Amino acid sequence: MTARSNALPTQEMTINMGPQHPSTHGVLRVILTTDGEVVTRAVPDVGYLHRGLEKIGERVTYAQYMPFTDRLDYLAAMNCNCAWAWTVEKLAKIEVPERAEYLRVIVCELNRISSHLIAFGSYTADMGAFTPFLYAIREREQVNDLFEMICGNRLTYNYARVGGVSGDAPPGFLEKTKEFLDYFEPKLDEYNNLISYNKIFVHRLANVAVIPAEEAIAYGLTGPNLRGSGVPFDLRKDEPYSVYPKFDFRVCVGTGERGTLGDCFDRYMVRINEMRESVKIVRQAIAQIPDGPVLAKVPRVFKPPVGETYFRSECPRGETGIYLISDGSVNPFRLKIRTGSFVTMNLFEKITRGLMIADVVAVIGSFDIILPEIDR
Amino acid sequence: MEAQAIFDTLKGKFGDAVVELQGEGFSPAFAVVAPAAVKEVSRFLKEDPDLSFDSLMCLSGVDYKDKFAVAYHLHSLKHRHAIGLKAMLPRENPSLPTVDDVWPAANFQEREAFDLFGIGFEGSKDLRRILLPEDWEGHPLRKDYKYPDSYHGIKV
Amino acid sequence: MGPHPAGHPGRERREMTHDPSHGKGGAGASAPTGASAALGPEAHVLVGNADLFVNWARKSSLWYLLFATACCGIELMQAGASRYDLDRFGAVFRATPRQSDLMLVAGTITHKMADRVKRLYEQMPEPKYVIAMGSCANTGGPFYKDSYCVVKGVDLLIPVDVYIPGCPPRPEALIDGIMALQKIIMRKKNYGAKA
Numbered sequence: 029m030t031a032r033s034n035a036l037p038t039q040e041m042t043i044n045m046g047p048q049h050p051s052t053h054g055v056l057r058v059i060l061t062t063d064g065e066v067v068t069r070a071v072p073d074v075g076y077l078h079r080g081l082e083k084i085g086e087r088v089t090y091a092q093y094m095p096f097t098d099r100l101d102y103l104a105a106m107n108c109n110c111a112w113a114w115t116v117e118k119l120a121k122i123e124v125p126e127r128a129e130y131l132r133v134i135v136c137e138l139n140r141i142s143s144h145l146i147a148f149g150s151y152t153a154d155m156g157a158f159t160p161f162l163y164a165i166r167e168r169e170q171v172n173d174l175f176e177m178i179c180g181n182r183l184t185y186n187y188a189r190v191g192g193v194s195g196d197a198p199p200g201f202l203e204k205t206k207e208f209l210d211y212f213e214p215k216l217d218e219y220n221n222l223i224s225y226n227k228i229f230v231h232r233l234a235n236v237a238v239i240p241a242e243e244a245i246a247y248g249l250t251g252p253n254l255r256g257s258g259v260p261f262d263l264r265k266d267e268p269y270s271v272y273p274k275f276d277f278r279v280c281v282g283t284g285e286r287g288t289l290g291d292c293f294d295r296y297m298v299r300i301n302e303m304r305e306s307v308k309i310v311r312q313a314i315a316q317i318p319d320g321p322v323l324a325k326v327p328r329v330f331k332p333p334v335g336e337t338y339f340r341s342e343c344p345r346g347e348t349g350i351y352l353i354s355d356g357s358v359n360p361f362r363l364k365i366r367t368g369s370f371v372t373m374n375l376f377e378k379i380t381r382g383l384m385i386a387d388v389v390a391v392i393g394s395f396d397i398i399l400p401e402i403d404r
Numbered sequence: 405m406e407a408q409a410i411f412d413t414l415k416g417k418f419g420d421a422v423v424e425l426q427g428e429g430f431s432p433a434f435a436v437v438a439p440a441a442v443k444e445v446s447r448f449l450k451e452d453p454d455l456s457f458d459s460l461m462c463l464s465g466v467d468y469k470d471k472f473a474v475a476y477h478l479h480s481l482k483h484r485h486a487i488g489l490k491a492m493l494p495r496e497n498p499s500l501p502t503v504d505d506v507w508p509a510a511n512f513q514e515r516e517a518f519d520l521f522g523i524g525f526e527g528s529k530d531l532r533r534i535l536l537p538e539d540w541e542g543h544p545l546r547k548d549y550k551y552p553d554s555y556h557g558i559k560v
Numbered sequence: 561m562g563p564h565p566a567g568h569p570g571r572e573r574r575e576m577t578h579d580p581s582h583g584k585g586g587a588g589a590s591a592p593t594g595a596s597a598a599l600g601p602e603a604h605v606l607v608g609n610a611d612l613f614v615n616w617a618r619k620s621s622l623w624y625l626l627f628a629t630a631c632c633g634i635e636l637m638q639a640g641a642s643r644y645d646l647d648r649f650g651a652v653f654r655a656t657p658r659q660s661d662l663m664l665v666a667g668t669i670t671h672k673m674a675d676r677v678k679r680l681y682e683q684m685p686e687p688k689y690v691i692a693m694g695s696c697a698n699t700g701g702p703f704y705k706d707s708y709c710v711v712k713g714v715d716l717l718i719p720v721d722v723y724i725p726g727c728p729p730r731p732e733a734l735i736d737g738i739m740a741l742q743k744i745i746m747r748k749k750n751y752g753a754k755a
Binding site: 046047048049050054055075076077078079080083084087088095096098099102103146161162163165166168169172182183184399400 | 627628634635637641703705707
Binding site: 074075078080082083118245246247248259261266267333334335336337338340347349351353362364366370371373374375403404 | 429461462545
């Protein structure tokens with residue numbers, strides 16, 4: 029191996045990690061400037077999936093906007109549907125029946141499980157282990173079956189409505205959900221045995237892209253990314269909404285167990301542990317769910333009062349905040365969606381300085397970004 | 405701390421730069437400030453130990469038909485309170501100082517407001533279009549935006 | 561013990577029932593489907609025209625480009641994974657267009673992305689096929705009416721062979737679309753006289 033000679037002229041390379049890439053979790057373009065294998069600058073270029081969801085919001089009615097929120101974060105579509113419903117209900121002060129709130133929490137947590145399963149599966153696939161992806165999809169297909177039972181679709185559900193949910197759980201849904209939870213909970217230990225503590229996997233993730241807590245807060249990180257840096261802030265516990273105060277669950281934070289606190293491994297383990305907590309929440313919800321109606325009486329031509337409101341909820345990728353301005357007409361006046369992934373990309377350029385190209389892939393996977401959240 | 409108390413603290417410190425409190429029908433309440441004072445007010449809100457708004461939740465541009473506005477939603481992890489900050493801007497050359505040295509989380513969101521509304525942020529370390537292509541004409545989220553007929557030969 | 565007189569017990573059974581005076585050989589297999597049943601167990605011969613074998617090979621190993629933009633991309637991933645296995649059709653995903661012959665456009669194409677779609681299509685070697693999967697790739701989808709930056713259908717950029725409706729289409733629908741493409745491939749005349 030030749031020692032690097034100072035007399036040898038070297039040049040920095042500009043590589044395009046283009047919009048079509050198997051590891052960028054969507055159409056993200058990263059312009060890498062590298063010195064050999066070490067990245068000196070990684071500039072993210074987003075906007076390849078910008079579909080103008082905010083402008084569309086100004087041209088359709090409140091109820092018509094619900095399917096568009098599915099496409100906002102399609103891996104956690106139930107969470108986005110419910111976030112929109114909660115925002116409009118907060119603005120118009122609509123009282124939602126309790127059974128509807130329980131059903132919303134059940135599907136939101138099941139969706140959190142299936143979203144984290146894809147995060148887990150695709151992250152391990154990016155790191156080179158292809159098999160866990162198939163295991164994750166096997167479990168996710170069962171959740172898809174449950175969702176198909178309750179609302180008819182596997183991916184873009186359009187389930188929540190302003191004032192409740194579109195339909196009650198069919199007979200057998202709650203029993204099937206309980207069966208799924210009993211089947212799924214031991215699988216998390218199987219995943220930990222299979223890949224989480226594998227020596228190569230730990231080597232690739234530990235001590236990579238360490239984000240200290242103050243930096244995470246200053247750069248606006250939310251959700252598992254923030255908790256991976258040790259900040260125990262979870263909207264479901266700290267600013268509870270819906271029926272979350274009635275459930276008993278733990279807030280999962282990173283512990284620095286295999287490296288430094290706030291590295292990629294911590295963010296990964298937070299997601300694995302969150303799946304366990306979601307299972308707990310769904311079990312409690314199934315035990316506590318009352319009978320009753322599932323949709324409040326909302327007028328056909330729905331005109332909320334004039335005002336502005338901001339509502340945020342805990343989605344699998346961070347905090348989804350919707351800033352809604354209403355001028356009293358049937359269409360929203362201004363609709364701004366603040367998503368966890370968009371704000372997380374702020375930190376991307378700073379955190380990838382000095383990493384190797386393969387570590388850039390690890391960082392993208394550990395942030396668990398999804399492009400429609402960034403581009404809207 | 406309640407919104408009225410935060411507003412009174414700001415009014416006491418900055419006087420005329422703090423214009424009014426929009427409380428009724430607004431959740432969280434908005435403290436409207438003059439655009440030129442946004443940076444000082446933001447820094448005070450972040451660094452004062454009783455307020456310590458260390459987290460910028462959301463930064464959005466708004467087009468009220470007669471004027472523009474930039475709305476900041478702030479939250480404090482220490483004290484668990486929230487407030488909104490709003491700066492009203494004229495329709496011609498809307499521009500105000502950036503806050504990305506106070507909250508680095510603001511950078512991408514300011515770029516988005518610039519891209520979709522045309523609001524300039526003075527002193528920003530990086531102000532370019534972020535969501536639309538570099539050579540897009542116009543700012544789509546303005547209320548008077550007319551959709552183009554085609555872009556690079558493809559029908560819009 | 562020496563080898564079985566017929567070499568294999570099964571073969572012996574089949575040989576006993578098989579009448580050696582049966583007509584075997586090329587005459588019985590002029591039909592372009594591999595009619596090996598009439599030819600006897602050891603005559604593993606298929607006869608047909610060149611198009612048959614070339615198209616059979618092409619349709620049975622359609623390597624698709626992993627081009628997933630939006631929600632349909634997840635259905636594409638799930639179709640290629642555990643439950644609806646696309647690998648049994650010979651279709652594996654390739655990350656680079658230079659090694660793929662099928663481009664499954666799954667997801668919304670925006671104006672910023674349009675240039676890249678064209679470039680990816682041009683980078684694929686012949687013969688190449690395109691399937692437009694989902695409403696957004698067919699016509700612009702739910703963004704047709706109100707969006708300002710969505711290309712209203714990927715066929716405005718590249719030629720499309722099969723359109724699969726759905727938002728998103730179920731993996732079964734995607735498999736149906738791939739099978740329709742396979743039928744198109746089987747019908748293609750590669751070597752015939754250009755009429």
